[in-house]
Amino acid sequence: MRMVPQRQAVETLKRGFELGVNFVHTAPDYEGAEDLVAQAIEESGRRVMVFTQGYGNPAHFEWLFEMACLRAKKKTLDVFGIACVEDRESLNENVWGPGGMIEFLLRKKREGRLRSIFAESHGTPEYIRRLIESRVFDSILLAYNTLGFHALSYFPEPPATFENVPRNKLEIFPLARQHNVSILLMKSLGGGLACPGKAFPSRVRFSAEQNPLAAGEILRYLLEDPDVTAVVPGTASVEEAEENAKAGFAEPRINAEQEKKVESASAGMVQSLCTRCGYCDALCSRKLPVSWLFRDAYISGIGAETFETLDRLQYFHLHPDEASTCGTCDNVTCECPAGLDVKRELMHVHAAMVELKQAGKLPLTPSAIAEQQPRGPWSAKSILAEIPATWSRGASQLCRVWWENAGAVKWIPANHWTKYTGLNLVAKIGHAQQAVALRHEVEPNTRTHFSFEMTAPREPGCYSLQLFLKSVGTDIQHASDEDLEICSFPVQVE
Ligand code: SF4
Ligand code: SF4
Numbered sequence: 001m002r003m004v005p006q007r008q009a010v011e012t013l014k015r016g017f018e019l020g021v022n023f024v025h026t027a028p029d030y031e032g033a034e035d036l037v038a039q040a041i042e043e044s045g046r047r048v049m050v051f052t053q054g055y056g057n058p059a060h061f062e063w064l065f066e067m068a069c070l071r072a073k074k075k076t077l078d079v080f081g082i083a084c085v086e087d088r089e090s091l092n093e094n095v096w097g098p099g100g101m102i103e104f105l106l107r108k109k110r111e112g113r114l115r116s117i118f119a120e121s122h123g124t125p126e127y128i129r130r131l132i133e134s135r136v137f138d139s140i141l142l143a144y145n146t147l148g149f150h151a152l153s154y155f156p157e158p159p160a161t162f163e164n165v166p167r168n169k170l171e172i173f174p175l176a177r178q179h180n181v182s183i184l185l186m187k188s189l190g191g192g193l194a195c196p197g198k199a200f201p202s203r204v205r206f207s208a209e210q211n212p213l214a215a216g217e218i219l220r221y222l223l224e225d226p227d228v229t230a231v232v233p234g235t236a237s238v239e240e241a242e243e244n245a246k247a248g249f250a251e252p253r254i255n256a257e258q259e260k261k262v263e264s265a266s267a268g269m270v271q272s273l274c275t276r277c278g279y280c281d282a283l284c285s286r287k288l289p290v291s292w293l294f295r296d297a298y299i300s301g302i303g304a305e306t307f308e309t310l311d312r313l314q315y316f317h318l319h320p321d322e323a324s325t326c327g328t329c330d331n332v333t334c335e336c337p338a339g340l341d342v343k344r345e346l347m348h349v350h351a352a353m354v355e356l357k358q359a360g361k362l363p364l365t366p367s368a369i370a371e372q373q374p375r376g377p378w379s380a381k382s383i384l385a386e387i388p389a390t391w392s393r394g395a396s397q398l399c400r401v402w403w404e405n406a407g408a409v410k411w412i413p414a415n416h417w418t419k420y421t422g423l424n425l426v427a428k429i430g431h432a433q434q435a436v437a438l439r440h441e442v443e444p445n446t447r448t449h450f451s452f453e454m455t456a457p458r459e460p461g462c463y464s465l466q467l468f469l470k471s472v473g474t475d476i477q478h479a480s481d482e483d484l485e486i487c488s489f490p491v492q493v494e
Pocket of ligand 1: 284287288
């Protein structure tokens with residue numbers, strides 16, 4: 001949702017609700033998605049359960065709960081959860097102790113202000129087992145799909161701390177059934193690896209399938225499992241909302257032939273993709289972190305995920321050379337137990353990443369970010385800008401930027417919570433300009449996306465698209481555009 005224009009996000013949600021989707025997963029750190037969900041529910045007039053979640057110290061956790069009530073305009077929530085419970089514990093947040101999250105949620109249940117509790121977890125099967133056996137949670141949101149891994153998967157050095165997607169099905173599904181705990185599936189489409197997206201068409205597909213699966217086929221397959229209560233696929237356009245929602249319809253059910261198609265296509269994809277098992281990371285004679293290179297390349301090829309990737313794991317941070325290291329390697333020590341030709345595949349991946357870099361489709365590397373001077377009174381840095389160089393006159397053009405707050409002051413949105421002052425992005429081309437709302441608070445050293453559609457001028461020619469951060473309601477609004485500009489882009493209108 002954070003990477004599509006606000007109206008598209010709301011219309012996508014509303015179409016899903018119209019077709020019967022009755023729950024949506026969101027979170028306070030999804031760049032304002034909670035407000036978009038609340039807006040879509042209000043506009044749709046439907047009854048929708050909002051699975052949102054909390055984290056942080058007890059006061060913050062309680063504040064997030066109360067904010068969820070305010071957004072829902074309800075005193076009692078259908079559901080509230082804990083975000084990545086294992087991360088809360090590893091950050092020493094109070095989950096289980098006196099005054100902690102669990103105690104708070106159980107108290108809200110007793111007070112009649114909360115109907116059910118969910119846990120989101122990317123933890124190991126052993127960890128999720130403990131969550132279920134605690135008898136606190138009514139539902140668990142975990143990763144499962146037909147590939148057995150997803151775009152963000154990695155396998156750290158032992159002891160394992162990250163999820164195991166195949167074992168989630170083998171061990172956790174039956175356990176959840178036994179304890180009457182609902183299973184909700186995230187990463188059900190492999191984070192974009194299992195099939196090409198419609199809202200974000202793949203820039204490069206690294207899997208070698210002849211006949212790509214459709215999202216609807218995969219979701220229908222997953223929903224056939226009696227242990228699965230619901231799937232939670234990322235959905236970013238009305239077309240995707242229709243396909244995904246219809247996968248939940250009782251009819252038509254998936255038949256044996258379609259089941260076989262999903263299984264064999266998934267198996268084929270796994271043979272041509274690095275699953276990030278990490279086995280070869282220690283084998284490379286040139287010390288390449290092989291699994292991490294594949295990981296960032298796959299994420300970049302999908303082009304729909306920027307949130308969970310760390311700067312230090314970017315492809316060209318790990319492999320700064322534009323020439324492929326594998327291409328000149330004369331001591332091939334890497335090997336893959338799954339049969340992947342590591343050298344060939346990495347060379348293929350490298351060529352694709354160079355193309356994406358040259359097309360300006362990759363975020364800046366940490367060293368390039370460090371070199372960039374913050375711009376404007378709010379000290380913004382541009383990490384990524386997807387602005388097409390050529391526009392058709394009079395036509396609507398999708399633009400997307402990803403900016404970092406590199407200053408010391410929090411950016412505040414001018415929304416219905418703050419009312420008085422706040423920031424907007426202003427985009428200007430020719431005589432036209434439009435304001436794009438900042439969707440959430442952006443703390444120093446954190447980032448946000450602006451996604452918007454701009455109408456191209458009617459007269460052909462060379463233009464400049466200028467982007468500013470402008471404050472509503474402070475003196476800085478009177479500053480000149482030159483002082484406020486964060487970046488500008490040459491645009492050819494034809
Ligand atoms: S071919 Fe590439 S991955 Fe394999 S050992 Fe050589 S440099 Fe490392
Ligand atoms: S290339 Fe093979 S061995 Fe290396 S991380 Fe990927 S799946 Fe594992």
